[in-house]
Amino acid sequence: MxxxxxxxxxxxxxxxxxxxxxxxxxxxxxxxxxxxxxxxxxxxxxxxxxxxxxxxxxxxxxxDRVLLVREGQVRKHLDQKRVTKLALRLTISSETDLDPLREWAREMAVHIESVEDSPLSVEFATEKSTPQVVRELVEAGVNIEEVRKVRRSLEQEFMELVEGK
Structure with missing residues (x-):
């Protein structure tokens, strides 16, 4: 009250x-x-x-607008009305698809942000177009069940800032 x-x-x-x-x-x-x-x-x-x-x-x-502050200094300004960074969330067929996916990510310098079970999915940010990523992953031997673009959360943006990436 x-x-x-x-x-x-x-x-x-x-x-x-x-x-x-x-x-x-x-x-x-x-x-x-x-x-x-x-x-x-x-x-x-x-x-x-x-x-x-x-x-x-x-x-x-x-x-609508967010300022991320670290150690008393504004470190990042985000306009929530505009989609800032998009990430891709892929659902893959099985755990055997994780190794070629991780190898592709290592070669392309892509950081896999999360891996979840049931359904098995991974999330990562990339500058590449979605069709290009799908093509490359299929060529690398990854069986993809679903692809979605997801907006990166403020928590992800903040953790990236805190971790100094």
């Missing part, structure tokens, strides 16, 4: 700029959903909102 009261006090003055620091802290799930909706409505009405949060999935849901 303290979070809600503080927000209500800030909104009574009809601000043009609203600074929010960890606004969902202490809110129940319904309160979080209501707050997200309120933030979107306020932004749509012309209120500039600066939201500071460590909850990157929350930031993705409400922010």
């Amino acid at each position: 303290r979070q809600r009261l503080g927000l209500a006090q800030a909104l009574m003055e009809k601000p043009k700029l609203l600074l929010l620091d960890e606004p969902t802290n202490g809110l129940d799930p319904q309160g979080i959903i209501e707050l997200r909706s309120l933030i979107r409505r306020l932004a749509g009405s012309g209120v500039a909102i600066f939201l500071a949060s460590h909850l990157l999935t929350e930031v993705e849901q409400v922010c």
Whole structure:
């Protein structure tokens, strides 16, 4: 209730700029959903909102532009309206396809970001076109069941920044 009261006090003055620091802290799930909706409505009405949060999935849901800050310095600016980096998610037929896939990735200097089971899928970012990647992987002996472009999450962007890549 303290979070809600503080927000209500800030909104009574009809601000043009609203600074929010960890606004969902202490809110129940319904309160979080209501707050997200309120933030979107306020932004749509012309209120500039600066939201500071460590909850990157929350930031993705409400922010148009994101600044990633490390050691007090802005390290990256992301425009969420534009798809920044796309990754490919491939579903492959079996574990025997992992070795040629990893070999291809090593030769092409592509970092495989995740490998998941059930269904067996891998995700990686590449500058190459999707048809070119599929062609190269099939030629390398990888049996591909499905290919999807996926938007890289803020968590992935942040981890890339933290790891210094």
